[in-house]
Amino acid sequence: MSTLHIAMFAPFLLALFVPLLYKFVRSLHVGWFVLPLPIALFVYFLSYVNDVRNDEAIRATMPWIPSLHISFDVYVDGLSLLFALLITGIGTLVVLYSIYYLQKGKEQLGHFYVYLLLFMGAMLGVVLSDHLIALYVFWELTSISSFLLIAYWYTRDRSRYGAQKSMLITMFGGLLMLGGFVALAIAGGTYHIRELISTPLTEHPLFIPALFLILFGAFTKSAQFPFYIWLPDAMEAPTPVSAYLHSATMVKAGIYLIARLTPIFAVSSFWVWTVALVGLVTLCWASFLASKQTDLKAILAFSTVSQLGLITSLLGVGGLAFHYDWMEENIFMVAVLAAIFHLFNHATFKGSLFMVVGIVDHETGTRDIRRLGGLMTVMPMTFTIALIGSLSMAGLPPFNGFLSKEMFFTAMLRAREVAGWAAILPIVAWIASIFTFLYSALFVSRTFFGTYKPHLLKKEAHEAPIGMLIAPIVLALLVIFIGIVPNVLSESILAPAVYAVLYGLFAPNEAVDVYISHWHGFTPELFMTIGVLLFGLLLYRTFSKWKKVYARLSERMSLNFLYDQSFVWMERGARAFTSRIMTGSMRTYLMYIFASLVVLLLFTIGLSEQWNISLSHLASVRVYEVVLALAMIAATITTVMAKSRLTAIVSLGAVGYSVALFFVLFRAPDLALTQLVIETISVALFLLCFYHLPKFSQKQESVGFNVGNALISVAVGVTVSVIAFFAYAGKHFDSISQYYVDNTYEKAAGKNMVNVILVDFRGFDTLFEICVLAIAALGIYAMVKLRLAKEEER
Template sequence: MVVAILVAFLGALAAPWVFRWLGNAAGWGLALLPLGLAVYFASLLPDVVGGQTLRHSLVWVPSLGVNFSFYLDGLSLLFALLITGIGTFIVIYSGGYLKGHPDLGRFYLVILLFMASMLGLVLADNVVTLFVMWELTSLTSYLLIGFNHSEFRSRRAATQALLVTAGGGLALLAGLILLALMGGSLEISELLGQGQVLREHPLYLPTLILVLLGAFTKSAQFPFHFWLPNAMEAPTPVSAYLHSATMVKAGVYLLARLQPALGGSEVWSSALMVFGLATLLTGAALTFRHTDLKRLLAYSTVAALGALVFLIGLVPLTSYYAAMAFATFLLAHSLYKGGLFMAAGAVDHEAGTRDITQLGGLFRVMPLTGVAVVLAALSLAGLPPVLGFIGKEVLYVAALQAAPAWMVGLAVLGFAVGAMLALLLVVPFFRGQPPQKVHEGPPSLWLGPLVLAGLGLLLGFFPGLYNPLADAVASAVKGQAVAYHLKLWPGFNPAFLLSLLTVLLGVGFYFLYPRLRAWMAQEPIPGPENAYVALLRGLMRLAAGVERLLQSGSLRAYLVWTFGGLVGLVGLALFRSGVLLWPAGASSPTPEQVLLLALMLLGAIGALRLRSHLAMVVVLGVVGAGVALVFLLQNAPDLSITQFLVETLTAILIALVLLQIRNIGPVPRGRWLDKVVALGFGGLVTLLMLGVLAQPLELHLSQFFAQKSLPEGFGRNIVNVILVDFRGLDTFGEITVVGLAGLGVWVLLANGRASGEPSPNGNSNGRSDHEHPDS
């Protein structure tokens, strides 16, 4: 599996070169990559169906227990087959749909990178590996949704999808870390067997909330559902792949994968059933507002994702029906929704519109696409003899077994809207006249929809072909062995009666659709998207305010914020650590030291009271000279000389700069904030030094330099040997930085004099309004 994922990433990186080589046929050539991967995973079916779980691991960060470990069971195998199998037809479809697009090579690169990331996500066994792949899918989906980056709506939809899913990703990261701490392992396969321990842990509830946030944002669950329909600004191949079969099911996969570990509690089942049902009804209700084919399918996808989450919540409450319904409905939805999206794109590609009110008679001019739409629509409506009918039947059986009656009733209403949508999709193919010059597209456009819809029909007639894998999927979700016999005709039972009621309600909704759409379109309905927009605007205003506050262009303000922050943060740390105010055993200061300290203090106070910048520099020199004399009294003449030189050069350089800025004006009076920050920073440094002196003196490094300076550095002055020999490159780097800074200052001053650059008051040469040219 490690090799398969590596091949997927390498193949994606090679896609632009393959496109240059094959040109318009690149779609067929590049489709060999997902096709080969699909064949590889299909070859593992006998082992997985036989009850084996395959695991491969590659050490990544051994000290932290982080590995590139991958785990294959029924659940991950089904997703791997969907990702690679549907991905094969999507790549072929992209070549026909985007033929002639100048950025088609880039599209192949990103969509294959997404496929590899999604494949790594569903196979990951390590929580860190899973999160890395999770974020890669968010990043690549952002690039795919915003593929037409010259259009504002595409950029806005891509940004919205990224912000929502990435925000949930951060919550998921925290949840996965807590989960690993609770279970004592980063390997998901090991955590799955510790359900009882995890549910009884005090951190179970916050961990569950964080994981649900990550899954809900990714799978567009209420109230985060709004980003998915907006993402329909992406090209149709992206919608067919990401937003029906793969990315939006990542959150569903995560919940199904962690169900044996986190499921079984009342809060788990209640949360998933309530939010799943709310998402199902929200997607169904918002379907009435649109006539665009992709928008209609997008809200249908939202509803189906809600149904899948609802089923996961039912899993702990039923014997095996909910797990089996999940396995069946998941495959059925991926087949019919991927086919319908591609068919909608083919219709738009040939007819030039996706508005169902402007389409008609398409079956006569697009018969192959029409067959695919009819078969996929049957599965969407849950009618026999397709797999969607079987999935809906088992879903109703599970709901009747464990869900309250009111939830079952609401689920029927949600699925009835799906039956209505099936009619809305099929009728334009048979009623009315076809648009002029419309014809069947190239094979790349109808092959994928026809094959996917045909698979739904085949598995409907012969569900036994899927039954072994469905059992393996259900067993992985349930956490125990499941065996259930799928069949097309279950007989007359309550679930069948609910299916019949669903179809009848769907027909009724179809005839009411024009009135309901007109009524819902009258006024905009406030919802979570309005809250998202308000939150985003608030963040932008906050960011602008912080920028105005911190990026004011004033060096004084920057210094106040920097030193004030240091005083606050480091001071809080020192206070909490209980640092000593005076080190034990320290000697009292000598009279000479007291005198020097008094002179330095007077110099600092004098500098604060002066209003001339040049006078301030001179008075501050007293502080620097006092420090140099302190070094001299402590028998460090080399440091004393260095301090004198630095102080002298600094005073000269600052004076020269001040002379060039003649209109700088006097120092303002007051400056209480400056004084408070300065005193606070001085006190902080004092506390730090006292804290250091209070610690035992470690002489190991000093003894090393003392022993090595003469024999290896050929010098008796240990400090000089350290600077020149032991830290030679470091010292050279410091000298280089200082030299470059000085050179930059000199160039700026020289350019200012040469160009007669205007001063801040509008005059050139830095003269003030009241200065005479010769003054």
Template sequence: MILIHVLILIPILTAFLIPIIGRQFPKLHLGWAALAVPIVLFSFFVSKIPAISSNETIAGSMAWIEALDLHFAVYLDGLSLIFTLLITGVGSLVVLYSIFYLSKERESLSHFYAYLLLFMGAMLGVVLSDNLMVLYLFWELTSISSFLLIAFWFRRKKSRYGAQKSFLITVGGGISMLVGFIMLKVMTGTNSVQEIIAMRDSIQEHELFVPALVLILLGAFTKSAQFPFHIWLPDAMEAPTPVSAYLHSATMVKAGLFLVARFTPVFGGEETWFWLVSGVGIFTMFWGSFSAVRQKDLKALLAYSTISQLGLIMSLFGLGSAALQGGASTESVVYTKAIYAALFHLVNHSTFKGALFMVVGIVDHEVGTRDIRKLGGLISLMPITFTLAVISSFSMAGLPPFNGFLSKEMFFTAVLNANEMTVFSMETWGLLFPIIAWVGSIFTFTYSMIIVYRTFLGPYRREKLEKDPHEAPIGMLISPIVLCAMVILLFFFPNRLSEYLLSPAMYSILPAYQNVEGIIPKISAWHGFNLELFMTAGVVVLGAFLMKTFRFWNIVYDLFPEHRSLDRGYQWILSKSERGSKKATDRYMTGFLPNYLYYIYGFLLLMLGGTLWLTGSIVIDTSNDAPVSLYEGIMVFIMATAAAGILFSKSRMTATLLNGVLGYSIAIFFVLFRAPDLALTQLVVETVTTVLFLLCFYHLPEWSKEDRSLKVRLPKIAVSIGMGVLTVLIALSVQGNKLFDSISSYFENSYELAGGRNIVNSILGDFRAFDTMLEVVVLFIAGVGVYTLIKLKADQGGDEIERK
């Protein structure tokens, strides 16, 4: 039970050790040290396949903040097992690939592998967490670590821009998801995902149900690059190819799909969920494939193809959620096949798209360019890379004998079933799903063929290349070879994957269907001459035709000019936000210290004073107060006179001395109240403070006539009096609103509990020891930060950062 928790933390802890290992073993390529982590984790999760395939689950919880229902709770079932295997399995191949892709001499490998392992641990935390708040914690950690990975080549302006863009969009969605999680907590009274799933029927009529649904989907859509939030993914391609192969094909962009799958048992069957997930998904599928064809850069093409494939999977999850409308039944089994197809294509996409990213990385690494207009004729120079490109591209295009063909056929079946749905008013709109899916698949076939034909076939143009092309080293080829082997094996043995992984994941998403017959379909490559087969034939014919005639019809893209794109809209919003915030900041950041004090104290007066007034909390009860003695009255009169004198003093020296009168008067009060230690401390502090003030003010000019004017002093007098009155009212209100029993009796035993004869010293040194210790830690951290900034100051002759 504890082991799962430790496994999540292993990559995160190793990330902090990577820089130390790099210093201790300077000749070691850190990739070999990092490779051990995903291999060990992958082996562990593989060992759990027999148990999970028997519909068992592994759960555990470690107490964290029990008062807030925050527990480090983990839950391993069929759905999370698929994702953990992708995270660790593909992660192992990516790390191996990166060892030969990244140069030890030119790259900061300690940073790269620290960021990569941090991301790996965060993704494991997302898919294994059973607590909403812990899930959100790891969710945002994936955004932070991906930001660091995308900006790894931070000296490039495009890398910094892509990292910032992905961070702003995904974190914005994450915040909306957090609000949705809080709403779920309000509705159910628990943060446990499994408990929330069990309470599905009791919360469906709650007024927060639909708002929570929409907010959670915003988080999923932004992370999985669904339209219109997909614009961050193409710019994220500025990251090194291993990052793209890992984050943007197999893991990070799949987090949103995981979230939708995990909460389908909660929101599935709700009409809003169905239309948003399926509608946004199917349109994203079309728009991504349509946009991919026009790209001139191979990684940009893969970025839009990833958007399209993610939309395909998302739409399947949405269509399959209709199975929960009205409860589980044998009549609704036909809808469950969409979710099954989504799970199958999710695995397939990770294999062929991961291999494609690596192939494009090889071309870029060995040829020096990814520009399709410069490539061609590489088949004889890079035969192995060409073979890998054919396998992975043809799988993405949905051709046999590759796994993409099987899941693409299941996709066609699902959208055709959507045309026959009788739920959610699908009679009218259902026809759009197969039409959009078919048109999107045509463009998918087109861009898949562009990758192969424009890169490896056609004329060879050496004069346009930066390097002499040659085959990649075997170390760089191992990972895509393994992935391409999986592409072929899954075509011939899909039902083995179904038995051990897809079926348990299906039951995790649709627990109500565990006892319903026919929910798990048998996967086969041949179903006879059916409509799906004819749709595939049409995709091949029209897709090939569009590729051959691209130069004649590409003018259609002129209808979508760059200056009217969503990306331009994002840049306009960002620019306006920056200008607006600068104008607003310039209005209050005047550099004049009194203005800042006005803002702070004015805010306190408005919020605290307004709250006390509106809630009627100003209750003054003096019935239990001790009588005021003559000495105390005299001291109060002296302090009030000194305070008023400060407001009307004409020099800093006079104001400082009067302020000292206040401090020393407080010390006398401590004497009257029999607290000699506090009186001594107050005398020392006040003396030192007064001397320091006098030393500082001695070197400052006297107040000018304008400074002493009523116009300048009146706001100060108003704020001072207001804060004084507010402080007194708060103190009296606290005295008059005794909501809890006094804790003073606990501290009366300070000698027995802490061994201290002075109760104040015992409170500061023992009862509040952690508070005092943490204050010291804060000072220590600040000191370390200052030292680091001074010590690690960049040399003036260092590399320049690209700014244009």
């Protein structure tokens, strides 16, 4: 196991010991024991910066399921390193923040940090895996761990609802994505991403299906339209979880997947325009909805959706670089650079803003902006951090969000050169940016400006302790520092990530020229930013007059309503179907089973082209065998046509004993003995419960009822006989029976072949059968005890 594998699995290993630490170490907050791990991982991944910048391949492999060629293959390049640094760096600050946010003794901290470490490890696995199956395993682990984190306060209805919603939607996309992975691997002949990137796949018929299935998975995970509805409900998680999930982890997994697979799929225009247009729709719609929210977390949740749409649209437009030979002018590379840069910037300002919300909620007892206001003088440090993060989110100078927002405008303007209809892209981007400015302004002004309302707060507001402020202060300082000195990241972090996304368009070891500047002259981008500021201020000043437009949006037409109603519709449909099918009659259920069996088997046989059934090799039928068969048929007819239960039970026993006689005639004494024992037990049990058997109904005595049963019975018999003849006539291999003859004594040291097969050769089958019988016995015992207990209560 390499050091890379140790780093990837370290969070899982530490998660095993957290419950013990929480249980036996009471003097310290358990978060202090967790904090060193993300710090160590961040430093470890930071040591790869120079190697990645010099384009040195960093690979490691560890076998997992060799028979299926599945392994934990780790590959570190600019893209995976950027995400690993965000996961561990933001993770460090989140753990530090959680130590002060979650109070010892009042919270189940052992559970929280186990879930958080699982989440961190799963995200590292997603961004470091070079094998699609391993990536999928970690992908689903992020859904499971995020479900546990969102439902951390599981006594709250909204927490359980949000957790279930996130898991259902993201796992639905994950299953579709798995299908896409399999299709992609079939097309490329490998599950290794690096090998797939180097393989031309566009002509394969599975290329387009794989493309859309994978996009479904990416869109659900990164909350793109129309799958974004799970993300606002995920705000029910504790604020440290929200800060981590929204800034650096789960929602960025879909972004990572799109960026990682861009060299494979961006050669298709379906990929480019689907990603770009879905991203822009998400950006515009979510920024519009963010402005109507009254919960601080809800504002930030919808802002996260809009920012993810911005990054997604940039990756889509950046894919045009694979279609046009304009790389010497970097005409589309700027879109990829903007996506990577804004991904980093979003992690800094969104992480700080969520922590600010947590502080406000922690110190005032509410997140409702209708109750807040005037906190600027009461919480000056928190206000300063919120102002910095909001201005960066709004895309105003001199903060880092301004630089990536300018690049966003540049990319959308250049996309116009591809097609005439693409002129709408910068217009949509500009309108969405106006609403981004609006919800950023509402977030700050409604919380910190205006009139202080202590009578509406659940607590007396005061500034947060310094321990809770350290993490957001660090992020706010990064927002300022990167905004002033952006090129500190250009060569070390951004350029290698851009190279990874546009892999194949550059010559080997070719340096990617990345330079970020504040001033480009009086460009259209600058005027677009000025327009955003002016129109944003206008919408803000007139918000109270036009916000009534949100009331006109019917809840019955919303995606959330459709999601909730789908469960109602499914429940009603299931209840109606069950009431019609589940009649309580065992005979009815057997009719369904046997009728389905006949239809499916005969349909399958009908598709077969080999109807040459030869009966020439069958053994001759002797007279006493015919007599015994006729006796069995007579007993069977008697069982079906009997007017009393006693007659039916006796004749059914006769059928079973006749089968035992056949086993004796065919020299199978063990089977005959087994059949005799089972048949005797069955007849005895029937006689024991004879008194409780239901009486024959008039329906059961009717001719039509019996004829229907007879037809199904005959159909089953004919079908099984046909299958037996087909199996006999279609033998292409020697019988396995000779293997048992040769090896029963040699390998199992047994002389009774049937017993050896059951105990040795099929030992696991027998063991599981015994387990099933044991479980059934326990269930029967529990039901009997429960019934007796109820009778005693009466």
